[in-house]
Amino acid sequence: MAIVHVFRWLMVIIIIAIAGCVPPPEYMAKTGKRIGLDNDYIKILLLRDLLKVEVVTTAKTKVLQLANNTIVYNGDARRFVLFNNQIIQPLQFESWNNEIQINGISVRGVIQLHPVIGKIQVVNVLKMHEYLYGVLPSEIMSGWPEEVLKAQAVAARTYAYYHLIKNNSTYFDLDATSNFQVYKGKAVETEATNKAVDATSGIIMTYNNKPILAYFHSTCGGKTTDDKYVWHGEDLPYLTSVVCPYCKNSPNYSWQVELTLNEIYEALTKRYKTVGKIKAITLGREDARVTVVKIEHDNGIIRMSGNDFRLMFDAKKIKSLYFVAKQTPNGLIITGHGWGHGVGMCQWGAKEMAQQGMRFDRILMFYYKGIRIMTYTMQK
Numbered sequence: 095m096a097i098v099h100v101f102r103w104l105m106v107i108i109i110i111a112i113a114g115c116v117p118p119p120e121y122m123a124k125t126g127k128r129i130g131l132d133n134d135y136i137k138i139l140l141l142r143d144l145l146k147v148e149v150v151t152t153a154k155t156k157v158l159q160l161a162n163n164t165i166v167y168n169g170d171a172r173r174f175v176l177f178n179n180q181i182i183q184p185l186q187f188e189s190w191n192n193e194i195q196i197n198g199i200s201v202r203g204v205i206q207l208h209p210v211i212g213k214i215q216v217v218n219v220l221k222m223h224e225y226l227y228g229v230l231p232s233e234i235m236s237g238w239p240e241e242v243l244k245a246q247a248v249a250a251r252t253y254a255y256y257h258l259i260k261n262n263s264t265y266f267d268l269d270a271t272s273n274f275q276v277y278k279g280k281a282v283e284t285e286a287t288n289k290a291v292d293a294t295s296g297i298i299m300t301y302n303n304k305p306i307l308a309y310f311h312s313t314c315g316g317k318t319t320d321d322k323y324v325w326h327g328e329d330l331p332y333l334t335s336v337v338c339p340y341c342k343n344s345p346n347y348s349w350q351v352e353l354t355l356n357e358i359y360e361a362l363t364k365r366y367k368t369v370g371k372i373k374a375i376t377l378g379r380e381d382a383r384v385t386v387v388k389i390e391h392d393n394g395i396i397r398m399s400g401n402d403f404r405l406m407f408d409a410k411k412i413k414s415l416y417f418v419a420k421q422t423p424n425g426l427i428i429t430g431h432g433w434g435h436g437v438g439m440c441q442w443g444a445k446e447m448a449q450q451g452m453r454f455d456r457i458l459m460f461y462y463k464g465i466r467i468m469t470y471t472m473q474k
């Protein structure tokens with residue numbers, strides 16, 4: 095089939111390059127939910143709301159129309175530029191198991207382009223272990239001891255499976271940001287983190303035979319916390335507070351920061367329309383974490399969760415909910431412990447445990463209570 099004919103309706107710019115690959119078994123747009131070893135496919139929303147995409151492959155390229163699984167292109171072209179108004183139906187780009195670049199991000203697996211309300215949503219469909227290769231270096235220091243990398247691999251895999259099973263409706267399972275866990279594709283992969291993924295292939299944590307919601311964070315500051323104190327509505331039995339004596343070497347074990355009244359006012363005005371001059375700020379605590387913040391101002395009172403208050407500011411400002419505050423004429427002097435939400439595995443604590451010779455499964459059982467560590471083979 096002539097390229098011009100096939101792509102007339104797309105009006106894409108195609109640059110023909112010389113082929114010459116020996117294709118290993120190609121990827122398929124599998125969306126099955128079978129649980130098992132790391133051959134399961136996962137769909138990651140990599141980029142959202144784009145007006146233009148550039149797909150570059152390193153070998154032959156096949157383009158499928160996903161709605162009817164029709165091949166609309168199969169040939170030597172290596173570069174495709176598409177605009178939002180050219181994508182009417184979801185398309186999939188495959189390159190026979192070779193690396194694909196999408197707007198400069200290198201990934202394994204295949205790329206799907208989904209038109210949603212006039213914008214292009216880019217989804218990377220790839221095998222679980224390939225996804226985890228790109229998650230680990232984005233979420234933990236690849237130079238850390240092997241057992242902590244393995245603990246992180248199991249936590250990240252479990253977290254991914256939890257969402258893979260939970261999500262039935264959309265064209266992706268997780269996004270690539272800290273809304274879920276950060277995934278940066280192939281370019282960040284390291285030998286040590288890939289090895290940790292392979293060494294724990296298929297291993298996940300379960301509670302009542304289901305993958306757990308395996309939250310993790312940088313530094314708990316001496317004590318992890320129950321999920322119910324951070325996010326409303328959840329109270330998972332395996333996410334309970336643990337005294338952690340292991341993260342004292344973290345650079346964020348203790349910190350202090352000043353938050354001016356002006357900074358607080360500015361942050362509040364982005365969320366609330368009629369904020370007046372701030373008169374008083376009261377903090378409510380549970381389990382040493384700030385769970386409620388009450389702000390009295392000239393036009394009324396604002397009550398919000400500690401977590402919502404924390405997330406109004408830059409991540410480096412209020413590093414955790416484990417803090418006390420002293421009011422000054424200028425604002426608040428905040429003294430705190432740890433970095434992150436404080437729920438589940440404390441990475442700096444896990445690192446110390448690994449340095450003391452503990453295995454990854456023991457590290458995980460310390461931070462997640464009542465769980466089992468297993469290779470899960472049940473079908474959904």
Ligand SMILES: [Zn+2]
Binds near residue numbers: 440
């Ligand atoms: Zn800790």
